[in-house]
Amino acid sequence: MTRAPTAGVRTVSRFIPLTRQAVIASLCKVAERDDTADDFSRLVHLLQRHRSVGYRRLAEEIRSVYLPFNPDRDTLQILPIDAAQKSEREGRLAQLIDHLLERANFSTLTDERLSATLSAQSPYSLRIEVDLKEYDLLQVHIRDPYTRSRTVRRPETGYLLKATYEETIYRRLFMMLKLKSNEDRAREVAAERGISLKAASRHVAKRRRQLPPDTATDLIYVKVFKDMPEHDLQILFPLRIVQFRPFDKMKFFATAGGGTLFGMFSTTGKVLAATNPFAAVGALVGFITLLARQVTTFFNQRTRYMMELAQKLFFHNLANNRAAITLLLDRAEEEDVKEDLITLYFNAGLSVEERSLGARKRAIEEIIVARCGVAVDFELPDALARLEADGVVRREGEVVVFPTLAEAAARYKVLIASDERDEARHLCTAGEEVDAMEA
Known part of the structure; x- marks a missing residue:
């Protein structure tokens, strides 16, 4: 596996900078050596299906709640x-x-x-x-x-x-x-x-x-x-x-103020000394032109600032409004699947005392560094909470009991059957709360 691309010095965070596909491929290679590839493949397939159902329901609720506040909505509120x-x-x-x-x-x-x-x-x-x-x-x-x-x-x-x-x-x-x-x-x-x-x-x-x-x-x-x-x-x-930078303020006032004052005194002298009215008008036109140039310089400076801001917004913007929520949903599901698979694989069949979970967490982090070259703050407690809610991991007193890969796959097969029944009921009940239609 190649190292994740980095820019500068990365701060250790909870985010795993590896794609779901990269994590699965890496674990599959280990599973082949351990002769557990078939069990792991079934687990990956079933766990991803179960997580996908949960996030699809979450997406429906978020989009429904966000609908009245969405600036980009193209539906009619009924x-x-x-x-x-x-x-x-x-x-x-x-x-x-x-x-x-x-x-x-x-x-x-x-x-x-x-x-x-x-x-x-x-x-x-x-x-x-x-x-x-x-x-x-x-x-x-x-x-x-x-x-x-x-x-x-x-x-x-x-x-x-x-x-x-x-x-x-x-x-x-x-x-x-x-x-x-x-x-x-x-x-x-x-x-x-x-x-x-x-x-x-x-x-x-x-x-x-x-x-x-x-x-x-x-x-x-x-x-x-x-x-x-x-x-x-x-x-x-x-x-x-x-606001202007201090240096630009000094430069503008030095050039604009000095030029305008010089032009004003020069024009006043020319008008007073002029015997030909056309010469006086020409002097006034010259002064107005100078003043217009200084005003234009002022607005050009502000335009330059606006361009600098616009470029940053254009090149750094990933998504807006509903699209931003969709992006977050995709990333959240990705993180959950990666954490769950890593937790289940490296603890398969183990019974770990509560006080030893910190050591298991550090062991997983060391494996990720050794195999992928990236340091992460692996969220083992977060993954355990989801796996316990799924009934895959259980606690017996002060001991956390992890299933084998085959046992985990069997449990998710049961959950998927339940998901399919719930999905059918969910579609009928959701129809009672429809509040929008396509415009």
Whole structure:
């Protein structure tokens, strides 16, 4: 098996940076040497079918709950949903997404760390302000962070000197957010600043004027990004204030201010000294042209910043809204299957005392490093919880009893038969709650 590609120094995380197919192929080779290939193949087939049923049901529930909040929906809502039901669905959606992200081995970016990141100075000297109070719902999760060295020429030194720094990169970044309504935000601004509600409403409307016209405060936006630098988190928020770099401010005011003042004094002298009215008009036209050039320079600078932000959003964006949820579902199922198969194979037929589970976890991690060259924080307790729920692994007092591969395959064969009966009943009961049809 080849080593997983890495960029920079990878931080040890719960994510297993190997595909499901790679894990299965590696275990199949070991099973062939152990003469358990047939039993393992049956187990792989049956376990994957069982997990697929569970995730299909989870996908149906998440998509149903997310439907009223989906900005990209192309269906008509038939059944009315009142405010209380919508609030209940929003809470349920947050719970399901948290569960899904945990299964996909994402970690929560805490409010403290998020605030510290947003307030930190960008290494590019790009100043972006983000107000987290604008959001009614905000979740940021990361997976598989790594660090790399970056060398740039700083504008503060006239691009003559180089600066090297370590930057943290999130291989995957998840965001879910919902804007506060204009009315609620206006009331907060009025209370914070001690101004009238009318003035606060004008402030909120001006601040949100930069949003696309189809942006709504009752919708929930879901995004997944790849290889996103930590210091670029600010650009992902829809409400952000972009300010010039200090060096660019100095350069602009030096050139624009100096040029404009020189042009103004020069033009004034020419107009006063001119005896020909056409010469005076020509001097004024020249001054207006100079002023227009300085204003154009200002807007060109801002356009350059917008292009820089747009390029990052374009090349780092993986999926949006429902597509992002589908991507997470696929990744979560992938992680569960990998963890379950690894746990069952390397503990097949063993009876392990509770206090020895930590040693088994470390042994599995060492095997993964030796065979694949990647270090992981293997989630043995997570896999055990699922396998116990399936009735595959059982506890006898302080001892955890693992089945043989053949016993595990037999148990999943029983579960699949039960899944098929439940699926038939599920299709009939789900039809009673249909609330949408194709537009």
